[in-house]
Amino acid sequence: MFPLADVPRLITAGRLTRLLRLVHAALREDWGLEAPRIAVAGLNPHAGEDGRMGREEIEIIAPAIEALRAEGLDLAGPLPADTMFHPEARAGYDLAVCMYHDQALIPAKTLDFAGGVNVTLGLPFLRTSPDHGTAFGLAGRGVADPSSMIAALRLAADLARRRGVPWRR
Structure with missing residues (x-):
């Protein structure tokens, strides 16, 4: 940025x-x-x-x-x-x-704050992340909402499947 x-x-x-x-x-x-x-x-x-x-x-x-x-x-x-x-x-x-x-x-x-996902295009590998950032201020306190991280992982899995990348659950 x-x-x-x-x-x-x-x-x-x-x-x-x-x-x-x-x-x-x-x-x-x-x-x-x-x-x-x-x-x-x-x-x-x-x-x-x-x-x-x-x-x-x-x-x-x-x-x-x-x-x-x-x-x-x-x-x-x-x-x-x-x-x-x-x-x-x-x-x-x-x-x-x-x-x-x-x-x-x-x-x-x-x-969609809680479900937003960042996708970085143009890399030789898939990269997704929670759209709201790392939320270091919430780390270790048990108060963070994991929704965006879950959405990022699901999108990475979907994109991997579309690209034909082997993926196991």
């Missing part, structure tokens, strides 16, 4: 293109979606308001999305992040790509 102040300079068309291809491939291969629909958030409030609130959407994000659409990927965006996560909006995509940590994790944790 990086400080929020570093995010704008770290967003490049190349990085975004690589990420969107990786996400698209994972949705097809690991989740079995034949034609994944991906929503892409803008960086700035209201996705930049046509350049009035930032130019990253116009200069970086939209051109990367357009290039991948030309390759056949079903991408929507850049979208205003503040309107992407209500139920009607979520019905229009399979996965949302956000530009920074809180833009994605505030809605994700609001929707």
Whole structure:
């Protein structure tokens, strides 16, 4: 992770293109979606308001999305992040790509804090973890909710089966 102040300079068309291809491939291969629909958030409030609130959407994000659409990927965006996560909006995509940590994790944790799972894509092995982090402050006190850890282990097992990795219970 990086400080929020570093995010704008770290967003490049190349990085975004690589990420969107990786996400698209994972949705097809690991989740079995034949034609994944991906929503892409803008960086700035209201996705930049046509350049009035930032130019990253116009200069970086939209051109990367357009290039991948030309390759056949079903991408929507850049979208205003503040309107992407209500139920009607979520019905229009399979996965949302956000530009920074809180833009994605505030809605994700609001929707399912106890069952949230983090999946790291692009590694040569499966990696899942509880979405809320390690909760070191709760360790050893007998008060932690194991739901997210259980969900992470179940998802790892499901993904392993889909990939044909031998798995025993």
